[in-house]
Amino acid sequence: MILSSLLTIALAASNSPTAGTHRPAPNNHEFDPIHESKADRDKRMQWFREARFGMFIHWGLYSVPAGEWNGKDYAGAGEWLQYTAKIKPADYEPLQQQFNPVNFDANKWVSIAKNAGMKYIVITSKHHEGFGMWPSKQGSWNIGHTQFHRDPLKELAAACKKQGLKLCFYHSIMDWHEADYLPRRPWDDRPTTNADMDRYVAYMKSQLKELLTQYGPIGILWFDGEWESTWTHERGVDLYKFIRGLQPNIIVNNRVDTGRSGMAGSAPAENVGDYGTPEQTIPADGIPGKDWETCMTMNDTWGFHKTDHNWKSPELLIRNLVDIASKGGNYLLNVGPTSLGEIPPASVDRLAQMGKWTKVNGEALYDTTASPFPRSLNWGRVTQKPGKLFLHVFDPSQPIVLAGLKTPIKRVYELANPKVTFEVKETDLGPVVQLNGTILPDKIDSVLVAEIDGAPDVVRVIQTADAAGTIQLEAGDADLHGDNVKVESENRAIGYWTDVADTVSWTFRLTQPGNYRPTLELACEPDSAGGTFEVVIGGHSVAGSVPATKSWQSFTKVTLDPIAVDAAGDVTLTVKATKLGKIALMNLRSVSLAKQ
Ligand code: FHN
Secondary structure (H helix, E strand, O other): OHHHHHHHHHHHHHOOOOOOOOOOOOOOOOOOOOOOOHHHHHHHHHHHHHHOEEEEEOOOHHHOOOOEEOOEEOOOOOOOHHHHOOOOHHHHHHHHHOOOOOOOOHHHHHHHHHHHOOOEEEEEEEOOOOOEOOOOOOOOOEHHHOOOOOOHHHHHHHHHHHHOOEEEEEEEOOOOOOOOOOOOOOOOOOOOOOOOHHHHHHHHHHHHHHHHHHOOOOOEEEEEOOOOOOOOHHHHHHHHHHHHHHOOOOEEOHHHOOOOOHHHOOOOOOOOOOOEOOEOOOOEOEOOOOOEEEEEOOOOOOOOOOOOOOOOOHHHHHHHHHHHHHOOOEEEEEEOOOOOOOOOHHHHHHHHHHHHHHHHHHHHOOOOEOOOOOOOEOOEEEEEEOOEEEEEEOOOOOOEEOOOEOOOEEEEEEOOOOOOEEEEEEOOOOEEEEOOOOOOOOOOOEEEEEEEOOOOOEOOOOEEOOOOOEEEEEHHHOEEEOOOOEEEOOOOEEEOOOOOOOEEEEEEEEOOOEEEEEEEEEEOOHHHOOOEEEEEEOOEEEEEEOOOOOOOOOOEEEEOOOEEEOOOEEEEEEEEEEEOOOOOOOEEEEEEEEEO
16 A cells, blocks of 8 residues: 555656656646646747857845955855845845945946847846845835835846847845745844744745836746745745746746755756756756756856956856857856946956957857767867857867767858868868868857758767877866766866766777876866876776876876786776865876877
């Protein structure tokens, strides 16, 4: 009896809604956002999939203190200052009368985004501080009760409509101000006896209804703050239905529900929400079969922080955009405006640089799909459209190999100047584009177009050692095992080796048995040196330790004792950590083998 009831429960669960995948529509005609046909879902997601690039805006009362409280600087605490400085709501509330963004200019903000090549804007309607950035009729903890007698969301809605961008809202479920929300922050000594989560949810829904009925069509409801114990899967499903009921075509991220896997941003099938939300990271292989969007700061803080000057370079930002698109995702890049309503100049400058690239190369970004190649390439990335492969060349010093491509290439030319064409040479690995000394136009990312007939046919290529028994195994060709290790495009190396259980491996062909001496090209900043590892092939292994190099970007070569390979054929070499360094094991760019 028990078993059958458990099976019944299990079956019920297995029929529960699955996020981001095809759910057979019920035969009744009532609007049912959970069970949506694939065609309806594809139509609803289409603009998102074409957009590839959006602006995240974290703007709230926290921009007033800007990371400082009572004369102390709290590094990294922009929008989290109230939590980090342990500020009680009563001590935080005076910020409301200090907030007066007299320099706010919605058209200027939207133009900055549009000129960067961004297609949508996600702005915080309410962050964890609970403060409404619109004149809400629910209570007084909102911009309607400040000396700023305007509605920034209304002005942004008009500017987005005028300039052709989608307006979207970020809304925090977690609320450090509303007395009905639980749990309290440890230092918040307000009584909890009358706190009522159901009443809080009703309040939150009332505010969301204002946001979804007063500002026109909204592209995305970007939920966050879903990780506390009082938020449940059932509440998430209910909220998802509520939002889609107000605007059926809206997109809702997976943080409306409770299943998100932390910063990795993916979620199990039973989680509602339309796409995955990796944060501050780019998944090594994207999130296969799912829509997803990486959100990322331009410096280290989401909300404005007056002492955070650790800005990412335009080169890294452009390559992140391309890396993400090559894996089928969107890039939601953040700005944190000041309390006067100004986007920091360092952000504006970087977005202008990104705009120069998107203006020339937008065809290789928008409405593209993921690379047909199994993983990152040493020379750059690939995006595609029917009949075209866009070859994003980051490093022209590397052979531009399209490993495993079986589809004939008709011609190759510069996207920026189609008169500049290139020959292609067929090799054992696959076609190789011949630059023949041509200097490519953009040192950050020059796009070549490879025209092909129909869909690209790519087979997995087994790299083979040369006649002397030498082979070089590159980071971009490694199989990554674990949730942390990933290929960092800026280093062309495997990084984030922060879990001793993570491993990397290569499978390749050796034509002769014998002893092979491994050489690793690696980097490790001095603070983290001293980790140890093993190189394993078959039943044999050799150990090594990680020396200090000047930085994570400064590589050196470490040669180990020879390792025995008992038979010729396809072999797998695995690098396993045995002891991590203080921060991580190492950044690993390549492993080469030389027959002794
Ligand atoms: O706590 C928030 C954080 O302030 C910021 O909003 C990011 C961006 O999505 N999300 C949460 C941290 O994961």
